[in-house]
Amino acid sequence: MNPEERIELLTKLLEENRFKALREEIIELNEVDISEFIGILPRDKAIIVFRFLPKDLAAEVFSNLEIDIQEKIIHEITDQELGYILDEMFMDDMVDMLEELPAGVVKRVLKNTDEKTRQAINTFLKYPKDSAGSIMTAEYTNLRADMSVKEAIRYLRKNGADSETLYNCYVIDRNRVLDGVITLRTLLLSRDEEMVSDIMEDDVIKVHTSDDKENAAYLFNRYDYLSLPVVDSEDRLVGIITVDDIIDVMEDEATEDFELMAATFPSGKPYLKTPAWELARNRIVWLTVLMISGVITGGILSRYEEAFTAIPLLVTFIPMLTNTGGNAGSQASTLVIRGMVLNEIEMADGLKVLWKEFRVSLIAGLFLAVINYIRLRISYPGQEGIVLVVSLAIFATVIIAKIVGGLLPIIAKVFKADPAIMAAPLITTIVDALSLIIYFLLAGVILNL
């Protein structure tokens, strides 16, 4: 059965109030699929279905639900049921939820957790938004260096149930300072009598609670990790980040870059779930800034009013010229921005980028100028002068556009701004002004205006 058929069957069973059959079908599903099904139901039906779930599954499904349904469910269930769910939830999921719930609901949630969890939650809630601390979880596995492999495996089998992952085990000393890491794979493939201290990796790659979560993502990608330890300022282990959360970070960062590069403030929400006024608000600031910087291009054009009143044909080529410049520039800036995000291009590479874009622009500019020259000579016979002006302007514009596009992201980084703002919209506006100046200067010289 494919997912659509499954959802159809479940909906049918629910409509016909065939709850027993529904329950049997549902508990066969993966918790992610159950959450999705509950998510598309009307709220009252959602609660009914949620209450069908066996305790353990309910706790798992709850973590995957969206915040508005979580809130509704918290309202509907007893303190005891809530306590059970909270007990089973991982710290990172709980913190995510608490950050979005209204204060009254948060109170009820905290009331139903034990003292220790409550303290941990309060610490976790204080980590800055984009920090490693904000995405870590507290449920990790720790071993002692003086355990044998046999003891370690026995320990994990007995105590591992609450950990988010068993696959990387962290070795800590009496003060909780991180001493080493050992993978479950290494443990299993070693002989029973070997000592954890002998086979663990002591040069542990880790992040600090206040490190940027993008840095954590970079380390995961570089070293192919499944989890990464997070330590506090005294090098004490306080949590771990798991690869599934890092995948979310990577997707979110990419989405944010796409949004920034299209001159939109990131919303952090799926498009269809973002209200129209919020989408509009996120877009208006940049639109306004870019519109007003049109004053500059307008100013340049009005200086050349005489030129284009004398030869109105000159106006005809303006959009083609400025668009080509904008496109050429944003090709360069996009590649450089992406290269910087992937740590392939660093600030020190400015000259290399300059040299590369210069060569690329010579090739591309020459090609476009020639194509353009041929086309215009055919379309506008007898207008050699104008055709030459337009073609030379295209050539010069492409060169300037690619150099500006290649360098501005790096310059932004030097000034500690996000290179992603130096994308198509801003580059286009800058290149517009430059290309118009070149165009009319060339027209002035070649056409004697």
Place this chain on the structure above:
Amino acid sequence: MNPEERIELLTKLLEENRFKALREEIIELNEVDISEFIGILPRDKAIIVFRFLPKDLAAEVFSNLEIDIQEKIIHEITDQELGYILDEMFMDDMVDMLEELPAGVVKRVLKNTDEKTRQAINTFLKYPKDSAGSIMTAEYTNLRADMSVKEAIRYLRKNGADSETLYNCYVIDRNRVLDGVITLRTLLLSRDEEMVSDIMEDDVIKVHTSDDKENAAYLFNRYDYLSLPVVDSEDRLVGIITVDDIIDVMEDEATEDFELMAATFPSGKPYLKTPAWELARNRIVWLTVLMISGVITGGILSRYEEAFTAIPLLVTFIPMLTNTGGNAGSQASTLVIRGMVLNEIEMADGLKVLWKEFRVSLIAGLFLAVINYIRLRISYPGQEGIVLVVSLAIFATVIIAKIVGGLLPIIAKVFKADPAIMAAPLITTIVDALSLIIYFLLAGVILNL
């Protein structure tokens, strides 16, 4: 010691020919860091350092090296050394390497693998470029359903060394048909005497060798998997995909989208390693297409030559108007394209997108028109007519731009094209033409031209 200091120290030791100290420092490092160090060395030094490495580490480091150094090393080492490295390499890494090596070197590599590996390589090399088959590896762990937990753990400890991951174990029947999956976590947390068949998950989520690798990435992200089984047309297990490879797929797909959305053909190589002529080639096609489509805007403008010769001031506002339209349109198209990539927006959502963009454009368009009206009334006293034309044109342009930008990616998908081509460059060109028509129509009516 931070990474930079470490590389400095290693370089110093190498320069001073202090090989013993160098070796001691190097073998303490993670294989990824060693590969990076070798990668920045001149080729002759790279070989020297590589030969220092103990056999096992050498094999791990080899997988992480770039293709040109791999090729160089293959030339330099003996058949026996090569055989050992190949034996230790995972199938996916080996296939990646073979796809890029020159034919002569491939021959030597294949000569040094055993018959079974050679056959497997040949099958793997045949999977289409973006398929799940092309990124899978053959080194997975399989269990039998009739094993007890105790037997299964013992089996893994004895036979797991060659598997890329032990953490998801696949249960297959006598015909290698996939029967179930069990995580190592579940195994360890279950009692010794339980049977694999009772605790495994039988509803296995899997991909087919010919499925798109993006689909595999989607499943990883949805279900938070660490690995995913790949089956052939008869449902037989042929390989697995691991999460580290999927992270690469996700980064590559995002990079490809960034490139496409900036009107560049994806190069698949880091920017600084792509030759200038190749970058130019990747960019020229779209630049040319977009430049030539400037014929249309040019044609529209030349139809209104009389209008702007009569009132040259009209020309001054053209770049601002077309840029605002381009920006407004590409904001919408970028968000919709990204939403489609993340499976948040589907083809069936066309009407929802239309309605949302219509509302967003009303808000944004009205805001921009008012700001513009106020600014121009101050800057151009006595030109009420033109100010009104420009402001109304901005309003109409934003509405049209957002609707075009929101819908075209969905329409592209309907025609089975990649929605990413409907990004800023193309949208800008389309919106340019529409906004100029509106502008001069309004000018004609309001200014009686």
